[in-house]
Amino acid sequence: MADPLDVLRLPVVPIQPRPAFAAALLRRIQGRGVAGARDTATVRYFVDDVGAAVDFYRDLLGFEEELRTPSFAMLYRGDLRLLLSVPGGSHTLPDGTVPRPGGWNRISLRVDDLDAALTALRRAGARLRTGIVQNPAVRNVLVEDPSGNPVELFEPLAGYYERST
Amino acid sequence: MATVQVRYIVHDVDAAIGFYCQHLGFEEVMHPGPSFAMLRRGDLRLVLSRPGGQNVGGGSQTADGRMPEPGGWNRFAVEVEDVAATFERLKAAGVTFRGEVIRGTGGNQAIAEDPSGNPIEIFQPVRDSARLSPSS
Numbered sequence: 001m002a003d004p005l006d007v008l009r010l011p012v013v014p015i016q017p018r019p020a021f022a023a024a025l026l027r028r029i030q031g032r033g034v035a036g037a038r039d040t041a042t043v044r045y046f047v048d049d050v051g052a053a054v055d056f057y058r059d060l061l062g063f064e065e066e067l068r069t070p071s072f073a074m075l076y077r078g079d080l081r082l083l084l085s086v087p088g089g090s091h092t093l094p095d096g097t098v099p100r101p102g103g104w105n106r107i108s109l110r111v112d113d114l115d116a117a118l119t120a121l122r123r124a125g126a127r128l129r130t131g132i133v134q135n136p137a138v139r140n141v142l143v144e145d146p147s148g149n150p151v152e153l154f155e156p157l158a159g160y161y162e163r164s165t
Numbered sequence: 166m167a168t169v170q171v172r173y174i175v176h177d178v179d180a181a182i183g184f185y186c187q188h189l190g191f192e193e194v195m196h197p198g199p200s201f202a203m204l205r206r207g208d209l210r211l212v213l214s215r216p217g218g219q220n221v222g223g224g225s226q227t228a229d230g231r232m233p234e235p236g237g238w239n240r241f242a243v244e245v246e247d248v249a250a251t252f253e254r255l256k257a258a259g260v261t262f263r264g265e266v267i268r269g270t271g272g273n274q275a276i277a278e279d280p281s282g283n284p285i286e287i288f289q290p291v292r293d294s295a296r297l298s299p300s301s
Contacts, residue, residue: 041169041209042242044286072270079208080169083242093264103237105283108170108212108223130227140223149239152172152223161195161203 044083046091046101047147053084056145060124061109080107101147114139114155137161170210171241172223174233175281178202181213184279188255189243200224209241235281248273248289255287 047053050073057063063075063082071086085091087099111117114132121143122128129142129150136159142150156162175181182202185191191204191211200215201222214224216233226232245251252266252275263276263284272290279285 041171041207042244042286042288043169043171043240044242045239078168087238090267090269093267095264097263099238101239103239104174104233104235105237105239106172108172110170129231130225133222133225135222142227154170 040079040081042081042083043107044085045145045147045149046087046099047084047145047149048086048101049146050084050086052146056126057082057084060121060126061151077109082107101145101149104150106142106150106152108140108152108154111153111155114141114153117153118143135159168208168210170212172212172214173279173281173283174216174224174235175213175279175283176215176235177280178213178215180280184260185211188258188260188277189285206243211241235279235283238284240276240284240286242274242286242288244288244290246289248275248287251275251287 045053050068050070054065054068054073054075057075057077058065061077063077066074066076066081068074071089073084075082075084085099087101091099118128118132118141127144127148129144132139132141134140134157136157138154138157138160140152140154142152144150173181178196178199178201182193182196182204185204185206186193189206191206194203194205194210196202200217201224202213204211204213212223214222214233216224217226218224219226224233248266252262255277256262261278263278266273266275271292272288274286274288277285277287
């Protein structure tokens with residue numbers, strides 16, 4: 001008669017060493033991941049005044065201040081790391097070209113209630129570059145930070161698509 | 166899952182898709198028409214919009230008549246282990262750069278340009294606090 005406890009006994013499966021996995025885990029623990037395997041996306045904006053920019057992103061858009069110097073700041077909002085750099089210094093190109101704020105490329109922040117967000121920004125004196133634009137997927141608006149950099153706020157609508165994997 | 170969204174304005178969405186997927190490790194998520202695409206790389210979602218139209222999306226002309234355009238200096242960063250090697254490899258593949266490798270406090274970087282002239286920062290941290298790590 002078979003031992004009734006046999007059903008509880010798992011077969012012995014030899015574990016194959018996986019050096020690649022172990023190396024990746026070690027790098028991650030040590031903070032030395034490989035490109036493309038990171039958890040944080042980084043964006044750099046150029047600003048004329050680090051203090052004013054930090055106030056704007058922290059107080060009006062929910063960023064957390066990680067560190068700040070007179071010429072640089074690092075902020076976080078979820079998985080976004082936003083670097084704020086004052087033009088010049090090491091950012092000057094060899095031909096003397098100096099970066100500057102502005103342009104149209106931007107971070108795009110999701111909000112649940114665009115009207116409420118916009119009301120708060122307006123009350124705080126933030127400049128708007130556009131009115132609210134709407135398509136089947138989103139309503140969005142472009143606000144400007146104190147240096148004139150665009151920040152897009154969007155509210156998802158019925159047609160909004162987000163990959164869930 | 167992509168949790169951070171960045172929008173770049175590009176003149177040619179197809180050319181931009183090719184550039185970002187071929188050279189920088191992005192994958193295409195959607196490309197429903199010639200004026201828009203959505204790409205992904207880790208936690209970064211990059212949406213590409215072609216300038217034009219009114220009230221049609223991210224590339225729309227503003228109400229006061231200004232048209233979005235590519236370029237500028239604000240950018241997202243792609244972290245690499247060896248910026249000099251990446252710089253040489255991409256340059257050999259025909260990618261345009263703004264200047265050479267730049268030395269900075271937290272790391273060294275090179276600024277690549279996509280086919281529309283938008284900057285991408287290729288960043289190699291030299292200081293642990295500059296890493297995109299999940300460490301403390």
